Amino acid sequence: MQPEDLILVSVDDHVIEPPHMFEGRLPAKYADKAPRFIRRPDGTMAWVYEGVEVPNVGLNAVAGRPPSEFGFEPVCIEEIREGCYDIHARVKDMDANGLLGSMCFPSFVRFCGQLFLENGDRDQSTAMVRAYNDWHVDEWAGTYPGRCIPLAIPILWDPELAAEEVRRLARKGCHAVTFSSNPYALGLPSLYTDHWDPLWEACQDEGTVVCMHLGSSSQTPSTSPDGPIEVIYSLSPIGLIEAATDILWSPMFRKFPGLRVALSEGGIGWVPYFLERVDYIYRHTQHWSGMDLGGRLPSEIFKEHVIVCFIDDEVGIENRHRMNIDNITWECDYPHSDTTWPQAPEIAMRYLSSLPEEEIDKITHLNAMRHFQYDPFRHIPREEAKAGALRRRAEGWDISIQAKAHLRPATASA
C-alpha cells in the first residue's frame, strides 16, 4: 500500500466560521442578536455576541504558513487560508491533501459552544445553538455530500433541550455532538451526577457520539505562569486522560450501555499505560471503595465505549494490540499548528506502512465511518476516494507555503 492508496477520514479538523453563518437561520426576534463579525478600528477582527468580543478569528489557523509564523495567532481573515472558512476552498484543500472526509470542530463559539453558555439569555442562546447547528449541518457539511461528517454543538444549560437537539439533528443525519471534557470546570454538574442522563439517553438512542475535544474544559494546562508555550503543547493531548478517567469511573456507561465517547485530539500513545493502570487500581480498590463496575474491568469498558484518535503517534500504533483496533481513528487537525496538511498521506504512511491492510483501513476510515454513520461511498466511488485520486482533482490548486504576517494590521501599519 502506498500513500496515494490511503482513504483518509479525519475525525478532528476545525472550521473558522464565516461571517454570514447566522443569516436567515434565526427566529425573527433574535435575528439582530446574532453574533456579528466585525473589523475593529485597528484593522483586527472579532466576533461580537452580547457585547463580548471574541478577538481571535483564526484560533491558531496557521496551515500553509511557514513555521516561523506559527505562534502568531491570526487577527485578521486575510492571514488565513480561504479553506479555513470557505467550504469550496476547504474541499479543494482536502483534495490537495488526499483527504476524503473531515469532521470539523467549532472555533469562535469554542470547542463545545461555551460562548453561548456564558452569554445571552437562555432562550436566545438556545436559538443561536440551533442556528449554528443548522448552518454546520446544512451548509458546511451539506454542500459537498460525502465530504464532511456533521458535528453539532450542545445546548449546555439544559440537558432536556440538549437531548431534543441531538434528536433533531440525528434526523438530519448528524451523529456527533461536541461536549465538555469536564462540565464541572464550566460551572455545570459533573459527570458523576445524573444531570446529563437525558442527553446520554438521546445520544444512545440516536447513535450519536459524544466528542470531548482537548480544551473543552476551558482550562489551559499550566504549571507556573513563567513557563514557555511548550508546556501547553506538552500537556494538552494527554490532558484528556482526565476525561478518560471521569467517564470510566462515572456511572454513565453502566447506565447507557450504548453510549460512546470520542476523545478528540487526545492522542493514543498513553492509552495502553492508562488501561493497565486503571485495571491495577480497580483490582486494589474494589474491595473497599464502593466502586462496582458490574464484573467488568475498566479497560474493557474503555475499549467498548471510547473512541480515540491521533495525528502522528508511532508509539500508539506500535501498541495498538493493547487497545481496541475498532475504536482507533485518525485526524488531520487542519488548520491548526499540529496539522500534517498537506502531506497527511505521506506522514500517516510512515507508521502505518507496517500494518496489515485491514488495520490500515479501519484506522484511516472504516472506524470513523461506522461510528459516525458516515458513508462517503454513497457519493464518491471508493477508487475516487483514495488520496491519489483526490489529489489529481486538485491539480493546480495552490498549496505553497506563504508568509502572511505582513498582512496583519499591526504589521501593515508599522
Added chain:
Amino acid sequence: MQPEDLILVSVDDHVIEPPHMFEGRLPAKYADKAPRFIRRPDGTMAWVYEGVEVPNVGLNAVAGRPPSEFGFEPVCIEEIREGCYDIHARVKDMDANGLLGSMCFPSFVRFCGQLFLENGDRDQSTAMVRAYNDWHVDEWAGTYPGRCIPLAIPILWDPELAAEEVRRLARKGCHAVTFSSNPYALGLPSLYTDHWDPLWEACQDEGTVVCMHLGSSSQTPSTSPDGPIEVIYSLSPIGLIEAATDILWSPMFRKFPGLRVALSEGGIGWVPYFLERVDYIYRHTQHWSGMDLGGRLPSEIFKEHVIVCFIDDEVGIENRHRMNIDNITWECDYPHSDTTWPQAPEIAMRYLSSLPEEEIDKITHLNAMRHFQYDPFRHIPREEAKAGALRRRAEGWDISIQAKAHLRPATASA
C-alpha cells in the same frame, strides 16, 4: 532466572517516622521545639509542630492488611506494621519480601518536607531539617549498612542553605534529595527561574539525584469534588508528566549538564508517548517560540537526565526500547496501598521474565546502585543479596495478612 534469583533494590518506599527521631539531634535552643508525637484524647495519634497537628500517622501504610481495610487511613500506630517505623522490623520485612535495598521517602513532614516550609521560623525549621536528615542518614539508613539508600529532605526556603545541606549530607554518603515536582505550587519560584541554581549546582557537584515524588506539589489531582477516590489513583503517577514537562523545557539541564532528576512513583508506561510528543512539539515550535535546546531533542535530554521507576508496569517494560534502559529503576512502594509486598519478586518476574538477564539486573538494582552511589555488595555478598537468600533469613517472620481496623480508637470504643 527465577524470582528467588532477583536482586531487588527499591527506589521508592516510605518510612513512617518514629516518635524518638529528633531526640539528641537538635541544638539546645530548639530541643523543645521539635515535632512531638502525641496521642490525642480520642485515642488517635498525631505529630504536632508549631501548634499544627498532622493527624495521619500512617499515611496510607496499609501493607499487610486485607484489601477490605485499604482506604482506612491509619490513625493510630497500633494499626500499622512495626516495619513501617522500626528499622529492625523493616529489615525483616524487606528480607521476607526478598528486597535487598530500599530508599524511603518521608511521611509526616510530607514528600519534600513541606511541613517545615509552612511552619516555624526559618532558623528553627532549618535545624529541624538537619536533625531529620541526620536521623534518616545515621539511624534509618545507617543501622543496617547496605540496606537503605539514604534520602535527604531539602531546606526549601533558601537555595544556598539547601545546597550546603546537600554537600554536608554527601560527605555522609547521601546522594539523593527529595524536592517538589512543582515548587511554584508551594508558593516558591518556579523551575523556570534561576532561583534554584545553587541547589542544582550542589547536586551536580556531589552527584546527588533530585527526587520528585508524586504528591510533592502538594496538589491532589481532582476533576470535580464528587469524583470517587479512583480519580486520584488514576491521575497520580501520570501527574508527574507535569514535572517531566517542566524539567525538560526549563534551562536547568542546559545549565547543569551533570544534574539528574528521578520521577518517583511516576510509572513508565506513559514515557514513550511523552518523548515522541515533546520531540514533535519541539520540531514545530523551535522556529518561532524562542526555545533553544542547543541542537538536542527533548527526548535526548530526558533520556540522559531523568531516572524513571515503576511498581508494576507491563506496558512500560514492553516499550523500554524507547527509553534509556540505564535510567529505568524499580520500586516496591512499601507500605502504601500500591505495594507489591510481600510478593515483589514474583510480581516483578511476571513481566521481567522475558528480558535478557543483563536488562533485568539493570532495572532491578544496577541502575539504582550507580545513580545513588549505593554499593550494597560491600556489606552483603552478591549471592546472599538475592531474593531467595534474603527470604531464608526471614524464615518464621510473620507476614500473614492481618485485620487491624478493630485496633483503631473509634472502632475500639464503638
